[in-house]
Amino acid sequence: MISANDPSRRSWVTIPANSDFTIQNLPFGIFKTAQLTPRAGIAIGEHILDLAAAAELGYFNDLNFDLAVFRATTLNDFIALGRPVWRAVRDRVASLLDAQHTTLQNDAAAQARCLILQSAATMLLPIQIGDYTDFYSSIDHATNMGKMLRDPANALLPNWKHIPVGYHGRASSVVVSGNQFRRPKGQQKPADAEVPVLGPTKLLDFELETAFVIGRSTQLGETVSTAQAEEHIFGMLLFNDWSARDVQGWEYIPLGPFLSKNFCSVVSPWIVTLDALEPFRVAGYTQEPKVLPYLEYTGNCNIDIHLEVAIRPEAASETVVCRSNYKYMYWTMEQQLAHHTCNGCNINVGDLMASGTISGPDEGSFGSMMEITWRGTKPVTMSDGSERKFINDGDTVIVRGYAEKNGVRVGFGECASKVLPAS
Amino acid sequence: MISANDPSRRSWVTIPANSDFTIQNLPFGIFKTAQLTPRAGIAIGEHILDLAAAAELGYFNDLNFDLAVFRATTLNDFIALGRPVWRAVRDRVASLLDAQHTTLQNDAAAQARCLILQSAATMLLPIQIGDYTDFYSSIDHATNMGKMLRDPANALLPNWKHIPVGYHGRASSVVVSGNQFRRPKGQQKPADAEVPVLGPTKLLDFELETAFVIGRSTQLGETVSTAQAEEHIFGMLLFNDWSARDVQGWEYIPLGPFLSKNFCSVVSPWIVTLDALEPFRVAGYTQEPKVLPYLEYTGNCNIDIHLEVAIRPEAASETVVCRSNYKYMYWTMEQQLAHHTCNGCNINVGDLMASGTISGPDEGSFGSMMEITWRGTKPVTMSDGSERKFINDGDTVIVRGYAEKNGVRVGFGECASKVLPAS
Numbered sequence: 001m002i003s004a005n006d007p008s009r010r011s012w013v014t015i016p017a018n019s020d021f022t023i024q025n026l027p028f029g030i031f032k033t034a035q036l037t038p039r040a041g042i043a044i045g046e047h048i049l050d051l052a053a054a055a056e057l058g059y060f061n062d063l064n065f066d067l068a069v070f071r072a073t074t075l076n077d078f079i080a081l082g083r084p085v086w087r088a089v090r091d092r093v094a095s096l097l098d099a100q101h102t103t104l105q106n107d108a109a110a111q112a113r114c115l116i117l118q119s120a121a122t123m124l125l126p127i128q129i130g131d132y133t134d135f136y137s138s139i140d141h142a143t144n145m146g147k148m149l150r151d152p153a154n155a156l157l158p159n160w161k162h163i164p165v166g167y168h169g170r171a172s173s174v175v176v177s178g179n180q181f182r183r184p185k186g187q188q189k190p191a192d193a194e195v196p197v198l199g200p201t202k203l204l205d206f207e208l209e210t211a212f213v214i215g216r217s218t219q220l221g222e223t224v225s226t227a228q229a230e231e232h233i234f235g236m237l238l239f240n241d242w243s244a245r246d247v248q249g250w251e252y253i254p255l256g257p258f259l260s261k262n263f264c265s266v267v268s269p270w271i272v273t274l275d276a277l278e279p280f281r282v283a284g285y286t287q288e289p290k291v292l293p294y295l296e297y298t299g300n301c302n303i304d305i306h307l308e309v310a311i312r313p314e315a316a317s318e319t320v321v322c323r324s325n326y327k328y329m330y331w332t333m334e335q336q337l338a339h340h341t342c343n344g345c346n347i348n349v350g351d352l353m354a355s356g357t358i359s360g361p362d363e364g365s366f367g368s369m370m371e372i373t374w375r376g377t378k379p380v381t382m383s384d385g386s387e388r389k390f391i392n393d394g395d396t397v398i399v400r401g402y403a404e405k406n407g408v409r410v411g412f413g414e415c416a417s418k419v420l421p422a423s
Numbered sequence: 424m425i426s427a428n429d430p431s432r433r434s435w436v437t438i439p440a441n442s443d444f445t446i447q448n449l450p451f452g453i454f455k456t457a458q459l460t461p462r463a464g465i466a467i468g469e470h471i472l473d474l475a476a477a478a479e480l481g482y483f484n485d486l487n488f489d490l491a492v493f494r495a496t497t498l499n500d501f502i503a504l505g506r507p508v509w510r511a512v513r514d515r516v517a518s519l520l521d522a523q524h525t526t527l528q529n530d531a532a533a534q535a536r537c538l539i540l541q542s543a544a545t546m547l548l549p550i551q552i553g554d555y556t557d558f559y560s561s562i563d564h565a566t567n568m569g570k571m572l573r574d575p576a577n578a579l580l581p582n583w584k585h586i587p588v589g590y591h592g593r594a595s596s597v598v599v600s601g602n603q604f605r606r607p608k609g610q611q612k613p614a615d616a617e618v619p620v621l622g623p624t625k626l627l628d629f630e631l632e633t634a635f636v637i638g639r640s641t642q643l644g645e646t647v648s649t650a651q652a653e654e655h656i657f658g659m660l661l662f663n664d665w666s667a668r669d670v671q672g673w674e675y676i677p678l679g680p681f682l683s684k685n686f687c688s689v690v691s692p693w694i695v696t697l698d699a700l701e702p703f704r705v706a707g708y709t710q711e712p713k714v715l716p717y718l719e720y721t722g723n724c725n726i727d728i729h730l731e732v733a734i735r736p737e738a739a740s741e742t743v744v745c746r747s748n749y750k751y752m753y754w755t756m757e758q759q760l761a762h763h764t765c766n767g768c769n770i771n772v773g774d775l776m777a778s779g780t781i782s783g784p785d786e787g788s789f790g791s792m793m794e795i796t797w798r799g800t801k802p803v804t805m806s807d808g809s810e811r812k813f814i815n816d817g818d819t820v821i822v823r824g825y826a827e828k829n830g831v832r833v834g835f836g837e838c839a840s841k842v843l844p845a846s
Contacts, residue, residue, distance in 0.1 A: 130594065130595055131593055131594050131595050136678060157676055157677060158612075159610075159612070159619075159673055159674060159676065162610065162612075162618070162619050163610055163619075163673070163674055165674070165677075165678055165681075166678065166681055167590070167591070167678035167679050167681055168590070168591040168592055168593050168681065168685070169591055170554055170591050170768060171553065171554050171594075172553055172554050172643075172768070172769050172770065172771055172774070173643055173768055173769060175643065181643065181644065181767070182644055182767060184766035184767050185765055185766055185767075186765065186766045187585065187586055187715065187765075189581075189582070189585075195585070195712070196582075196585050196586075196715065197715070198715050198716075198717055198765065220595075220596055220598065220604065220686070220687065221604065221605050221846070244766070247766070250582055250586070251582060251586055251588070252677070252678075252679075253580055253582065254580060254588075254675070254679070255559060255588055255589065255590035255675075255679040255680065256590050256675075256677070256678040256679020256680075257678065257679075258588075258589055258590055258591065259762070259763070259765065259766045259768065262591070262766070262768045263643070263766045263767050263768055264643065264767075289618070292610065292619065292620070292621050293621075294621055339682070340682070342608055342609065342610075342621065342682065343607035343608055343609045343667070343670070343682045343685070343686045344604070344605060344607050344608075344686050344687075345593060345595070345596055345682060345685045345686055346595050346596060347595065348595055351595070423644070
């Protein structure tokens with residue numbers, strides 16, 4: 001059997017040029033339509049393969065798992081079946097969609113039942129998130145923030161190169177791409193003010209991130225080594241960790257960000273499996289000083305994923321304000337997970353672990369407005385001539401990402417979110 | 424109809440002297456026995472009223488809700504039915520157990536079905552926790568920590584009297600009283616060391632806290648005012664926020680506590696409703712400077728709840744090391760909830776919001792070993808003559824709490840947890 005990742009695979013489904021959803025990708029999501037209740041699907045070109053319908057058509061009958069998982073409102077039950085099942089389903093779907101195979105290709109009635117146009121579907125939050133953790137693992141981002149907010153000469157804090165620094169975020173306020181939200185209010189204390197005020201944030205910012213989804217649970221007291229980590233990861237998403245910088249600056253000492261980060265965090269709807277990303281693995285960042293043994297790893301643990309952020313004003317075309325890459329991450333997912341569990345903290349299927357803002361080394365690759373405009377001192381110009389220091393009401397922020405190699409593209413689609421005026 | 428809280432109520436069930444579980448209390452929990460699957464119950468004296476069995480006996484038939492909620496493994500579905508149902512059930516159970524009422528009192532067969540000895544039951548985590556937030560709302564605790572770790576002359580940080588400071592904790596590692604856990608490992612950097620090490624925490628500490636359980640959800644973008652807050656709170660629990668002080672000191676800058684707090688957090692099994700605590704309300708702390716309007720409140724928003732912490736070494740009787748009180752809280756639950764939602768952050772039924780360590784003004788009332796022994800400089804002596812700077816392997820830490828007034832006691836039972844050696 002050829003691998004689902006084989007670059008020579010072609011699908012009989014039309015895949016537009018530069019589609020993120022090639023036959024080598026096959027990411028999982030949850031969708032509904034006017035006719036169909038929420039269910040699991042796999043993106044292919046401009047279509048979705050309806051996994052619930054495909055299951056009813058008998059295509060997974062020999063795979064020996066409870067097919068009801070595809071009619072659930074989240075992927076959690078499917079994910080909990082474990083990696084052998086994820087792989088078997090992805091392999092089977094690769095075959096069903098492969099130009100060399102005729103089962104579905106030659107069955108128009110079956111296609112009518114299980115191939116849905118993405119334009120006719122509404123994507124839903126694909127997982128029920130038990131806990132959400134946000135890391136801070138891009139060295140360029142941490143350095144930029146340290147330069148701006150603390151000491152340019154000692155931008156990185158003493159623990160940063162020893163610990164994949166992270167904190168707990170709010171799971172309830174994670175939503176799926178396509179949402180709108182009102183500019184949040186919060187307590188702020190301008191530097192020249194005697195007392196704080198409550199009001200709409202003036203410094204609304206995005207954070208370009210990715211996140212990974214836990215695919216295998218542990219019990220309290222268990223640890224996960226860097227070598228075991230991949231078995232516990234189902235796949236990756238794009239993530240926009242909306243932030244209110246003025247609220248953050250006032251509230252975060254000494255216990256970290258809170259209301260500045262829990263009003264809306266956005267994920268892309270399709271979870272790209274680690275298996276699909278495997279061909280794009282690259283060497284990790286050189287870590288100096290050497291990390292403690294429990295954080296050491298072998299092999300290529302970074303991934304070459306092009307990332308970009310665009311701002312689309314209410315009545316203008318979009319402007320790309322950042323081009324970054326996941327390969328700039330200092331700490332890998334494997335290290336993040338080993339660290340997260342080194343004290344016996346338990347993880348659950350569906351937990352979300354985000355990267356932290358992914359900035360690259362160059363100005364054009366900074367992953368937040370805070371860095372791009374250097375705290376508002378260097379505004380960026382939109383296509384309509386208007387300037388942005390931070391994000392305006394009416395703006396839509398769109399995160400995109402894809403890996404590409406040997407003519408094969410594996411992408412994430414969009415993670416888009418629109419800001420409405422404060423209520 | 425007399426109120427469930429009426430001090431004149433007496434139960435026909437024997438209530439031992441100083442029982443936390445009087446007929447004026449009637450807290451909710453989830454239990455199982457060797458014979459019975461997990462189900463909801465109400466504590467009364469040394470017994471549990473099995474709500475699933477009581478429902479089968481028809482005692483709630485006229486109350487018009489889905490009785491299946493009592494056969495669930497958590498209280499979430501029951502809580503989601505709303506305050507009118509919580510109240511109707513508590514009122515009905517007060518009647519069933521009242522010495523003036525004969526329905527259950529005179530029915531031995533029914534009693535055999537629905538009254539279970541607590542000693543024969545295992546208590547389970549009563550709620551599925553979506554998100555867990557920890558506040559930092561005791562002024563004496565915040566002042567003590569500031570004096571020890573920062574500047575004795577400016578112990579409170581500038582934001583502390585303006586914001587009920589809080590952070591997101593980990594929901595997955597919250598367990599129910601009666602558990603054992605291994606001393607966690609973590610990265611620490613002793614002051615005299617060049618580089619950090621990974622090892623079992625040397626500074627394992629408890630934190631005496633309470634927590635409240637969200638009883639009514641909101642949508643993203645909604646706010647909850649201090650006046651509305653009580654409608655969103657189902658009840659309260661005791662809480663021990665186990666902390667690894669050496670791990671915390673090294674990891675927490677700049678994003679707050681993480682692995683120092685997510686290896687084990689313990690709740691007591693019985694949720695005492697806000698209704699049952701109503702008679703024990705007292706005036707709140709005088710807040711100066713004046714808080715912002717969204718944090719103002721009227722009425723008595725603190726509660727007079729005696730709290731204590733005991734340490735029981737492996738082979739010795741317990742020693743009480745702290746006697747504190749919930750009334751020492753600077754920020755009230757109503758303010759915490761109004762602040763938490765002022766940016767539109769959504770809350771869900773079953774969310775847990777903890778108080779932060781509750782220290783009083785006197786040395787005997789400090790709520791953590793960090794404060795009690797003043798960072799280990801003033802050890803406390805156990806009943807067996809051994810000393811404690813922090814918590815040793817084999818120690819069981821027990822948090823207790825009760826309110827008492829007019830001869831009526833409403834208590835929480837125990838929140839107990841034992842430390843095993845690191846693995």
